[in-house]
Amino acid sequence: MSANLTPRAKFATTLLRTAAALSRATGRGDGSVIGGRVGLIVEPRLLELLAEGRHVVLISGTNGKTTTTRFTTAAIEAIGKVATNSFGANMPTGHTTALAKAPKAEYAALECDEHYLGQLLDAASPKVVALLNLSRDQLDRAMEVTALAAKWRQTLQTSAGQSTIVANADDPLIVWAASVCQRVVWVAAGQSWTADSAICPNCGSHLDRFGEFWRCTNCGLNRPSPQWSVAQEGEAVVGPDGRRYELNLQLPGRVNRANAATALAVASLFGVDPAQAAPRLSEVASVAGRYAKVEREGRRLRLLLAKNPAGWLESFDMIEPNPPVVLSLNAREVDGFDTSWIYDVDFTSLAGRKVVVTGDRRTDLAVRLEVDGVDFIVVDDIRAAIAAVPPGPVEVVANYTAFQDIRAEFNRVN
Amino acid sequence: MSTLRIVWLYPDLLSTYGDRGNLLVLAHRARARGIDVEPMQVRSDQRVPHTADMYLIGGGEDGPQAVAADRLLQDGALNRAAEAGKPILAICAGYQLLGASFYANGRAYEGLNILDLRSDRGPSRAVGEIAGEAMPQLGIGSITGFENHGGRTHLGEAVQPLARVTAGIGNDGATEGAWAGHVIGTYMHGPGLARNPKLADLLLAWAIGVDPSQLPPVDDTWPERLRAERFQALSAAQ
Numbered sequence: 182m183s184a185n186l187t188p189r190a191k192f193a194t195t196l197l198r199t200a201a202a203l204s205r206a207t208g209r210g211d212g213s214v215i216g217g218r219v220g221l222i223v224e225p226r227l228l229e230l231l232a233e234g235r236h237v238v239l240i241s242g243t244n245g246k247t248t249t250t251r252f253t254t255a256a257i258e259a260i261g262k263v264a265t266n267s268f269g270a271n272m273p274t275g276h277t278t279a280l281a282k283a284p285k286a287e288y289a290a291l292e293c294d295e296h297y298l299g300q301l302l303d304a305a306s307p308k309v310v311a312l313l314n315l316s317r318d319q320l321d322r323a324m325e326v327t328a329l330a331a332k333w334r335q336t337l338q339t340s341a342g343q344s345t346i347v348a349n350a351d352d353p354l355i356v357w358a359a360s361v362c363q364r365v366v367w368v369a370a371g372q373s374w375t376a377d378s379a380i381c382p383n384c385g386s387h388l389d390r391f392g393e394f395w396r397c398t399n400c401g402l403n404r405p406s407p408q409w410s411v412a413q414e415g416e417a418v419v420g421p422d423g424r425r426y427e428l429n430l431q432l433p434g435r436v437n438r439a440n441a442a443t444a445l446a447v448a449s450l451f452g453v454d455p456a457q458a459a460p461r462l463s464e465v466a467s468v469a470g471r472y473a474k475v476e477r478e479g480r481r482l483r484l485l486l487a488k489n490p491a492g493w494l495e496s497f498d499m500i501e502p503n504p505p506v507v508l509s510l511n512a513r514e515v516d517g518f519d520t521s522w523i524y525d526v527d528f529t530s531l532a533g534r535k536v537v538v539t540g541d542r543r544t545d546l547a548v549r550l551e552v553d554g555v556d557f558i559v560v561d562d563i564r565a566a567i568a569a570v571p572p573g574p575v576e577v578v579a580n581y582t583a584f585q586d587i588r589a590e591f592n593r594v595n
Numbered sequence: 596m597s598t599l600r601i602v603w604l605y606p607d608l609l610s611t612y613g614d615r616g617n618l619l620v621l622a623h624r625a626r627a628r629g630i631d632v633e634p635m636q637v638r639s640d641q642r643v644p645h646t647a648d649m650y651l652i653g654g655g656e657d658g659p660q661a662v663a664a665d666r667l668l669q670d671g672a673l674n675r676a677a678e679a680g681k682p683i684l685a686i687c688a689g690y691q692l693l694g695a696s697f698y699a700n701g702r703a704y705e706g707l708n709i710l711d712l713r714s715d716r717g718p719s720r721a722v723g724e725i726a727g728e729a730m731p732q733l734g735i736g737s738i739t740g741f742e743n744h745g746g747r748t749h750l751g752e753a754v755q756p757l758a759r760v761t762a763g764i765g766n767d768g769a770t771e772g773a774w775a776g777h778v779i780g781t782y783m784h785g786p787g788l789a790r791n792p793k794l795a796d797l798l799l800a801w802a803i804g805v806d807p808s809q810l811p812p813v814d815d816t817w818p819e820r821l822r823a824e825r826f827q828a829l830s831a832a833q
Binding site (some may be wrong): 317325327328376380381385387518519520522523524525544545547548549551552553554583 | 613
């Protein structure tokens with residue numbers, strides 16, 4: 182921990198905190214990225230130095246990593262202080278800032294962008310690495326998904342020798358990547374999007390699926406037996422010894438129960454009793470605005486972030502059956518410029534309710550909904566969307582920058 | 596014709612950029628004219644039906660593209676469908692494999708030779724909005740889509756380009772896609788038929804055996820607004 186830092190690293194840490202504080206004070210954001218950038222310029226090994234001596238877990242995957250990191254932090258806080266990048270700044274600058282801001286934390290739970298996993302394995306020497314899922318996401322600027330799984334597999338083989346992997350047994354891409362590791366704890370975390378794993382990532386043959394089980398017809402890659410799973414009945418996680426840990430989550434949907442299962446599996450590797458950790462997860466009400474509830478003019482909005490086809494399908498699974506739905510779509514750089522993926526999402530489950538579309542690319546959504554036979558109205562922005570629905574509950578689903586625009590309208594609600 | 600049978604080939608291998616959208620758009624526009632559609636998703640371990648009225652094939656990564664070409668060559672049904680004059684719409688990787696050869700996994704592969712063209716690697720990846728003026732004989736006006744590919748395609752004498760490029764790369768920066776008989780190949784996803792309803796109607800008319808002008812009109816307010824937006828975004832960027 183920071184007691185062992187060199188003078189140079191201490192100086193870099195001080196500068197980092199100053200830059201982050203200045204950025205916050207001038208309203209430029211939370212300062213994680215700029216702070217980390219400043220610190221790493223002064224001491225390029227700063228992340229490694231700050232991570233040294235701490236018990237670190239890295240959490241990565243296409244969807245659910247911010248929420249799972251939040252859950253994991255809550256669980257480990259049962260036994261000690263945890264440094265975490267809770268603002269979703271999930272690249273090395275953000276990790277450096279998270280560690281610098283919590284010099285006394287013995288533990289660190291770091292959400293990691295999929296493309297930086299190798300770099301973080303080397304820099305942070307994690308005790309545990311949690312791998313959630315891989316599916317198509319922003320293909321016009323990111324790697325295609327099988328190539329990303331292959332990169333993970335290689336990087337885990339070379340750099341994760343000291344780590345225990347907590348991995349999703351239901352995602353063939355994750356299983357293939359993680360199966361090169363010595364110590365893997367498998368979690369049945371589900372897979373809401375199977376289209377990217379119709380064929381075996383190992384050999385290209387067909388995967389047979391029978392319910393939750395899957396196996397390759399050629400090379401034999403198959404679903405490992407999970408030690409942790411989401412209970413079939415009620416809201417609970419089932420641990421390795423068959424014991425049930427009841428959940429009482431504020432966050433909706435099966436996908437968040439799966440995120441909770443992963444968090445409990447990780448926490449137990451840090452020596453946390455899952456029975457002690459599980460109730461702490463129910464204290465999480467929202468995560469950087471995700472699932473936040475805000476109210477205006479009698480409309481009670483719940484904000485759901487969904488960045489890719491898997492995320493949109495998960496959102497439709499979470500929303501209450503009757504309230505109006507606001508959909509907002511942007512295609513700015515961080516969203517990906519290509520909107521084709523909205524045709525990978527089935528919108529027919531929205532038919533029959535009031536649907537309002539907005540965002541920079543609302544016309545793309547209008548064409549998409551028309552094709553699926555869903556009635557809709559198109560409005561300019563979230564204010565107009567609120568005016569277009571009656572008082573009462575409203576579900577809002579938005580992709581990344583569209584979500585941030587809506588958050589800004591509500592004072593960047595967390 | 597009571598029911599239009601549309602085969603979507605190999606969604607397990609080639610469906611990377613919302614390619615299902617083309618099938619959905621065709622079904623939507625056919626049903627709007629009172630024509631029933633039977634969508635048939637055919638996986639790469641299944642035989643390709645001979646009896647369909649139209650065939651769609653989408654885009655994908657190198658590995659699946661090479662596997663798809665190999666299986667289609669062995670199956671033979673898509674070549675026979677092309678010879679029988681059945682409409683075929685092929686996107687991106689699917690477009691390349693209809694040619695004589697294409698490049699994947701660092702080497703050349705044999706294609707289906709349905710279209711007189713061959714594809715190789717370009718100097719850079721073509722990623723972004725693409726627009727063009729379709730060949731006048733097709734009667735579909737300007738085209739708009741989104742492209743994302745590393746290939747360049749060289750057309751032979753037995754095909755015509757789908758369009759002259761006005762923005763983006765397409766085949767080579769000058770032309771986009773290819774067309775011969777009732778077979779159309781293109782780099783446009785977005786998906787292409789959602790953004791080009793006249794192209795969708797041309798394929799439907801071919802499948803039914805009528806002139807596109809004989810199809811009853813469909814309310815295209817939203818697709819036309821989307822097209823206008825995309826063309827405007829391009830001219831604002833230029």
